[in-house]
Structure formats: structure tokens, C-alpha cells
Amino acid sequence: MTSVSILIVSYNVRQYVAHAIDAILKSDMEEMEIIVVDNNSYDNTVAYLQDRYHHLHQIKIIENSDNVGFGKAVNQAAAVAKGDYYFILNPDTIIEEETILTLQDYLDDHPDVGMIGPKIINADGSLQLACKRSFPTASVALPKLLGLSRLFPNSRWAGKYNLTYLDPDAVHAVDAISGSCMFIRSALFHELNGFDERFFMFGEDLDLCFRIWKNNYEIHYVPRTQIVHYQGESVKSAPFDSINAFYNAMILFADKHFSFGSGWLMKLAIRCGIYARKLLSMIGEKRSQILSVTLDGLVVFLAFMVAIPLRFSHFEPITMSKGLVPTIYIFFWISVGSLFQLYSRYILSYSRA
Template identity: 60%
Template sequence: MPKVSIIIVSFNVRSYLVSAIDSILKSNYSNYEIIVVDNNSYDNTVDIVSDKYPKVNIISNDENVGFGKAVNQGAKIASGDYFLILNPDTIIEEDMINDLIEYIESNKNIGMVGPKILNSDGSLQLSCKRSFPTIKTALPKIFGLDKLFPKSKWMGRYNLTYLDPDDNHIVDAISGSCMLIKEGVFRKINGFDERFFMFGEDIDICLRVWKENYQIHYYPKTKIIHYKGKSVNIAPYDSKRAFYHAMDLYVDKHYSSTLGVLSKFFIHLGIRLNKFLSTVSDKKSMIISLILDSIFITGAFVFAIDFRFGNFTPILSSQGFVPFIYVALWVSVYAMLNLYSRYILSYSRAFIGTVLGFLVAVLFTYFFNQFAYSRLVIITAFAIITFLIPGWRVFTRYLISRGYLGVISQSKSLLFSRKTIIAGSDEEGIRIAENILKRFDTGLDIIGYVDKRYPKSEEKLPIPFIGIFKEIRQLINTHKVNEVIFSSSALKNKEILDFMDSTRDLRLTYRMVPNEQDILLGKSNIEDIGGIPFINIEYNIFHKLHRFSKRIFDIIISVFVIILFAPLIIWFFILGKAIKIDFWGENAEIISSRIFDTKIKFLKDIPLLFNVLLGKISLVGSSLIDTKNANPHILCKPGITGLDRIRNIKVGPDTRKAAEHYYIQNQNLKLDIEIIIKTLING
């Protein structure tokens, strides 16, 4: 059995690295060594890996020397017959190393081989098989034609999208995230070119392998997950600039002697064009939101002017200055609230910005009364803008939560929670569910468990068991599932990757919880799902401003609903449908109230609004615990609804207490409104 040296370069991705090493340790291939080269991480990577994995060889650099040079450092102390160059943000199948070794040894002409690589959503990572960049292969990619015509041999040439991803292929290059290379070949070509700090080094080494008359193969019978670019995302330098510098370096190195001046000019021009288009693409969310807001504000004023005057004279007489000036005023206010940068989909900021924009517009017309055609125009436009600007953001969040749009930022809104199942109902799966149930800031709505087989008993499960893997497509459609969390102890890595590969068309988000850790590994981030610290926490709900605004909100809503349903309330009391109840309040106070004898939950709770008016309870607060139970020592006023009511499962005392702590720490009107809406939706 040949020895394999697994070389991993790490930079501030400790949690991903630990998960990668754990997946290697599950491998059915026994003759290997692991070498981790750390590029001066500041997340305590070296100490954690040293303590947890004493057999792992660690090289700790005093600075970030780049990927290629770090791999070469690892290769100098490697003793294997093969080098497996592996990124730290990967998870391998148990039989991947064995399968790659068997395949590369079956053909002496193969110098390097790579597996099928999946993104965290189960889709194919296109870089796992590709052609060398030339004018002919790069142009369709630069202009996006490869996405429009992926099956075209010319259009899809760069990423070889016209080839069947489930068949073996001889390819120009494979991804540097996972490549198995013969030790002799690696040393013959002197390893990686250390001038490539980051990016381009994998294409370069592949070309040099080919120049030594060795083939490179793509072998999809085994798979890995690659979370892609985790070190890049937190690198303290311009990664985009590093990428295009690497492309220039690659062209100058390999094409300077074979191409004419004009050809090289057009290649470098193409690189600059690709950089420009990439920059525009990175800003597309900001650009789209700015355009949509401008269109809606313009449309609101055009409608309001036509509604008021029956013609467009104000627009024509001002030569378009109206409504342009109002668009500029509102958009400027939104920009000051970071609505086109950090908070693109914040509907609460959009609402606040709309109100502030209205005030600015009123002030503008006061000082420049030549543009004050009518108060009705401003008010009408304001009403439309109030609906449309926050409205399209709410709708977009809904589409994202249902998987119809790509994620701009991972939604953690209570209103737009992501329906989630946990794959694996073992002890680790139970621990994962219990931790998530105690957290209300994850944006996850846990539906239930799925597993390979039905459990012997469901009594210990904190959430329902909804089915087995054979029924997964039906379960996902029935429960409208958006996300799957895998228990790494219940399933083999191969089972997880096969599951992801077979359901990639369902637009799911897949997350993994490394064994006995309190984190979710996913494409966008590492998310903590451990316990919530309660020491030295500032409680929002006890601030005078929050208490005042909450009280005013309670009074307005309760008065409105009581007036609206007054005939029904009187009728129910006449019929004797009011039932007396007693429940615990703050400081062991016993609160008496009435509820209606009806199966309709909303109507049932309406009499409680009188207690809200009296200030005994709130619309949103702690749980209503019957005095037949022991005093729960609630931390704030009980509420008609609360965090524990927004989930369609029974919650225990620990989860209820966690909900209270989260609520009093984070209470604000936006959170109260989201809880009320979510309660009404859930019935």
C-alpha cells in the first residue's frame, strides 16, 4: 500500500480545518501522514490542532507565505509516494484516498488526478475539471456565454461543461483544492511556482505536469465537499487584485515566447475586462436595489401627479426636475442608512428611510416652494413609497427563504425562517436539535428528523421524526424544506456527499456539524449554535425608551383590535363563552383574565387584550403559565404570544427560559412585530 502525504495549507479556518482532519481520520486508507502548514493564523489554529491531533505534523510560519510556497514547505518533510494536496475547507469521502490511489496506479501515464468536487449546496464545482486559459477558451467565459450555452463545445470549453460530470475524463487541469500527484512528478517539476502567492498556482502546476508528458485525469467516482474560499474571505489583502496579478503572471510566464505582441495585448485586455465585469458583478445587489428604489419612487410621483392634476404638467414644466429631485432626496436618505451596502434587504431601515425621506421632502418644498405643486402629491407618493420600498425587500426575503433566489446575506429573521430538517437522529442529532431550539437568532425553523431507518423509540427526540432518506424528495416537497443539517456521527461522509449529489436539483442549503462541536459549517459562514451567555448582558427590554415604545405599541394595537371586534366580543360574552383563567405574572403575581371557548386561537385570546390595556401583560412577552403549575419565575411581563409560540412544537422549561433570555436581550418593535406576524401565520 503506497504511502500518501496529505498536505494542507491553513490560514484562519480552524473550524473547517478540524472538520477536514476529522474526515481524513475516518478514511478507510490507513497508510498516510497529515502535514498542516499554517500561514500565521491568528485564530489559535496551531495550538488547537496540536492538542487535538498530536500525530499531525505542523509547520507554523511567522508570516503568510502564500499557498504554493506553503505546499512546497510541506513537501520537503513529506515521506509519501503520493502527495494529496487538500484545502482545509473540504470534507472527503471515506474511500476517496483509496479510490484515487487505485485509479492513478492503474495507468502509468497519469501524473495527477482529482475527484468530483461539490459546492456546499450539492452543485458541481466547475473548477474541478477545466481547460488551460487561452483567448479561445476565455472569451466565452468573460462574456458569460458559457452559462448560456454550457453544452456547447466551444462556449463551455473553459470549465468543460459539455462533458458528463459523472464520467472519467482526461483534462487540462483540476482544482488545487484536491489533487493527488505522484511524488516523483512533483519533485521533477520542482513543486509549485512560489511566485504565485494565491490563485493560478494550480493551473500553472497542471501545465508543467503536461509538459513532462504526464496526463491529468478527472475521476468522479469519488467526491469531496469544498466550501471554497474561506481563507480568501478573511485575508487582510485585496484578493481580487491577487487573482488578476496571478493571471498576468501566468500569461507572461507561459505565453511570452509563443505569442506576438498583439495577441498578448488582447489577452491582457481580456483580463482587465474580466476584472471590470467581476467588479460590476460584485456590486450588482447594490446596483439593482438602487435602480429598483429609483424606479418605484419615480413611479410613485408620476402616479401622484397624474392623480392630482390629471396631466403631467409639473413634470414637463420643470423639465423633469420633478420627480428627479425627490428621487435624489429619498435615495440619499436610504444611502445614509446603508441601505445600498450593508443593509440592502432591511425592510425596517427602508421604512425608517421612507419616513425620513418624507420629512426631508416636506422641508425641501418649504424652502423651495416653486416645486411645491401640491401637498396631496407628496402625501400620495409617500403612501405608495411606504408600501413599495420596504415591500419589495420583504418579498425578496421571502423568495430567498424559500430557495428561489441566491442568498445576499443569510437571513436570520424570525419572519423568514428557513424550514430545516436534521439528517441523523442519534445522540449527536438530539444534541444539535436541543441547541438550535434554545437559540432564536439562527433563522432556522426545525421541522424534524430524517434518518436511514426509523428509530426504535421517538420519546427522547426533541422534535418529530418525519421520515427516512428513501422518502426524502416527498418529505422536502411536503414540508417545503430549505435546509438540511447533517449529524456527522450518524452518517458516513460518503452517505452525506451522495445525499447532496442526488438532491442538488432541489435548491437546498446543506450544513454540517462537526462531531461534538457547537457550530454549523456552511457556504456563507460558520454559525455558533451553542449556549447563550447570560452574564453581564445588557437587557433591551428594561431600557426606558424600549419600555415606553412597547407600551404605546401595546395600547394602540389592543385598542384597535378591541374596537374592530367589539360586536363579536360582546356576542361571545352574552353567550357565556368567556372562561376564567389564572396565570403567573412578574414577581410571582397571579393575573386573572378571560379567554373565549373557541378552537380559533386568535379569537380565543382576544379577551386578553383588556389585560394588555391595563398593563398587566403585553402583546409579546414571556409564556402564559397556568397557576396550576409551579411558579416559573418569569423575567418579564407575560405576553399573548412570544418566542416559544412561533414554533409548531412543544418546548420544555429550558427552551422556554432560553427564549425569555433572548427576548429580553433583543427586544425591539421590529422583533415584536415579527413575532406577532409569525404567530398569526402559524395559527
């Protein structure tokens, strides 16, 4: 009999998934199986795991010919899993020896709870805030989008998104937990038809939590055990824009769950906030390139202004009618730099040369 099925989705993180499996095999749990679904990794993950664990019958590996996304891959694993509980675990995590048994005992003792998650620690030892969250309604998301949650983490209003005002070492009933580590009753998972496969990589955990809540089950944050999560390792090699994928998932979540009952005004506010946050995130990610282009524009303009009196022995103020000339000059040099990938590849500029 299998009590717990550990479901892992991997994508080009063979060393991390091996370390995760090694930690699982050291656990106090005996009646378990490990199912790894590989989403068409190009780092030879499947062959590596087959060679490393060929002698262990409780480890199953499913190899996909395409990257089908996180939610669909978990559903694949759940379709062949035999456990009473599913432990959905990211490949870039390390659990403690008692983690699985602690989580199973908690659900055994709390029949009204459908899913739980442990305390999650970053690689630097800090708390990973996503391990306990509220649903992103307008009143919850607004302080987060405005950055107020960082300024006032202990405020019940500003800190509600990640529940930063709660004691991180105490058990709490929460709206949502992190998709990197979810311990759920298998019967409930199948009752809800698993993850919504329209969410490719982000948002499927939040969507599942919302549907659990709608089915009158509680979700608990249980810091009686903890895991380490080396966040974002799979995303590093993803062939898509992770920021864009994340915010598109949030828009899908808002459209799915806040379309009618919460009113069109609330839905519009959420979408505007998501788009604003998405724009700020993209600007933050490209800040080096933006700074380089801005500096180059300024340097080329100043060079143009200095060159005029040196060439013609006099200087005339740039009027509106003459402003097109330096504009074209600046545009030309910025375009040349972009053509040779001066900004995208090297994060350099003329001004740094």
C-alpha cells in the same frame, strides 16, 4: 513507509480543517501522514489542532509567522513530506472513506498520468465546475468571459473552459483540475520545483497543471470518488481583495505562458479579456453600493428641481451654464454619505431613509 502525504494549508478555518482531518482519519488508507501548514491564523488554529490531535504521531503541524500564500505553504509541507504521492487538499473539504485509496490505485495503474483529481461537489450537491478545466487560451476564455458558457454549456466551443459538455461521471483526460484537491506523484512535484510561489493564492494550480502538460504527463479527472468542497471559506477572512488577487494571478499566468509562443496579439486579447472580466466582477460585487449611489443622485436631483419653484415661485429649465449647481449639490450629499460610510458599511442610502 508512508505511501501518501496529505498536505493542507489553513488560514482561520480551524473547524473546517478539523472536520477535514477527521474525514481523512476515517479513510481506508493506513500508510499516510497529514501535514498542516498554518498561515498565521488568528483563530488559534495551531493550539486547537495540537490539543485535538496530540496523540496522533502521523499529524504534523507547521506554524508560519506570516501568511506566505497557498503555493509557498504547500511547498513547505512537501519539503518535509515522505510520501510517494502528495494529496494536496483544501481545509474546507470532506473526502470519502475510499477517496485516497481510489486515487492512489488509479495512479499506480496509469504510469503515464502525473496528476489526478476527483469529482468535486458543492455544499448544495451541485457539481463544482472547476474540477475539470481547459487552459485559458484566447479561444477557450472568450466564451467564458462573454458569459456564453452559461448559455450553451453543452457546446464544445462555449463550454470548453469548464468542459461542461463532458459526462461528469466518466473519466477524462483534461488540461487542469481544481487546486482544492490534487493527487500528484511526489517525484513529479519535486521535478517541477513545486508550486510557483509568485502566485500568492490563485492560479498556482493552473500553472502547475500547465507545467505537467509541458513535461508530457497527462492529467485525469477521475470521478470514481468524490469530495465536498465548502468553497471560499479561507478567503472570507483574507486581508486582501480576493477578486483583484484572482485576476492578477490570471494576468501573471498569461504573461508567463503566453508571452512569446502564442503571439503578442493573443496575449493582448487575453489581458483585455481578463481586465474586462475583472471590472464586471468588481461591479457585480459592489452592485448594491452602485445602486444606492445612483438612486441617491436621482433623488437629490429631483429634490433640487422641486425645491426651486417652491423657493422662488417659478421654474427655469436647467441649461448647460446652470447645470453645475445641481451637480455640486449632488456631489456634496454623496460625499457626505461616503464620509460617514453610508454605502460601504450599511449598504443604505438617503433614498431608503
